[in-house]
Amino acid sequence: MLFFPGLLPTGKIDSQLLTIRDGFVNMYVLKASTKLICIDTGWRSKHMLREFNTLQLDIQEVAAVFLTHLHWDHARCTGIFPNAEIYVSEKTITSFSNRKPRSKRPWIQVQDDQQISVSGLQVRFINTPGHTADSVSFLVGGKLLFTGDCLRLCEGEALPFYSCFNKVNTLLAGSARRLANLKGVESLLTAHTGITNNTDRAFAKWREHATAKKRSVTR
Ligand SMILES: [Zn+2]
Numbered sequence: 001m002l003f004f005p006g007l008l009p010t011g012k013i014d015s016q017l018l019t020i021r022d023g024f025v026n027m028y029v030l031k032a033s034t035k036l037i038c039i040d041t042g043w044r045s046k047h048m049l050r051e052f053n054t055l056q057l058d059i060q061e062v063a064a065v066f067l068t069h070l071h072w073d074h075a076r077c078t079g080i081f082p083n084a085e086i087y088v089s090e091k092t093i094t095s096f097s098n099r100k101p102r103s104k105r106p107w108i109q110v111q112d113d114q115q116i117s118v119s120g121l122q123v124r125f126i127n128t129p130g131h132t133a134d135s136v137s138f139l140v141g142g143k144l145l146f147t148g149d150c151l152r153l154c155e156g157e158a159l160p161f162y163s164c165f166n167k168v169n170t171l172l173a174g175s176a177r178r179l180a181n182l183k184g185v186e187s188l189l190t191a192h193t194g195i196t197n198n199t200d201r202a203f204a205k206w207r208e209h210a211t212a213k214k215r216s217v218t219r
Contacts, residue, residue, distance in 0.1 A: 006153055006194030010051050013195070017144070020051040025073045025191050029055075030140060032119035035063035038084070039138060039146045040191060041077035048077050064118045067092075068148025069135040074191060087116060089127060091134035110136075128179060130172030131161050137179060143186040145199075150175050152193040158202040161192075180206030 010020045018029045022042035030037040036057060042048040052059050062084045067075050070092065078086050086107045110116060112127040124139040131149040138146045149165065150172065151158045158180070160172035179185075180203035188202050189195040196202050 004192040007192065008194055018055055020048060022047055028146060028189060029057060030121065032121040035119035036061045037118050037121060038062055038065045040068055040074040041065060043073045043076040045077050045080050048080055066123055066138050068146065069132045074148065089134045089136040128175035130168050130175045131166045133168055139182060142184050144189060145179060145185045146189045147179065148191050151190055153190055153196055156196055156198060156201050158188060177206045
């Protein structure tokens with residue numbers, strides 16, 4: 001079994017946000033006004049259904065599932081949500097058509113920077129390639145940033161995900177800088193290494209880097 005530090009136990013994070021741990025990965029459930037939204041799906045259907053029951057969440061109420069990328073630990077359980085639309089990056093179908101997980105519903109491809117509204121909650125797509133070419137992060141409600149496997153947290157700092165798992169390592173720094181410079185982010189939520197509300201600390205180095213670069217250009 002792979003080990004990642006900072007994994008969260010299944011449970012409530014706050015009144016609107018919950019997480020389910022499926023072995024070595026966390027997926028997230030958000031409560032919108034009348035519906036539920038999922039970020040990724042976990043990988044063991046029976047386990048996921050059991051955890052939904054434990055949390056007293058009705059899987060029928062999941063209206064949308066947003067996939068950060070298609071690795072099996074994030075995307076294998078799309079088939080357990082009977083009423084959900086499945087949203088993926090615009091880049092997903094072409095680059096990963098042979099790995100499309102089972103799902104009863106057609107997928108919806110979304111462009112970079114596009115916003116989807118589900119039951120009053122806004123989900124913004126931010127392409128963050130590096131871990132995979134089609135990896136995407138989600139900014140929800142303008143303040144919760146779900147990074148999938150773009151970033152990992154190490155003692156409160158956001159670092160690129162472990163290089164041995166990444167397809168295009170060279171793109172990750174640019175993706176991290178893009179996320180670091182988003183305005184209004186209050187929480188950073190990863191898939192394998194927990195969450196932090198101290199986004200200034202998490203992103204400090206990426207912002208410094210951008211500022212130093214700007215300074216050297218203007219000199
Ligand atoms: Zn992955």
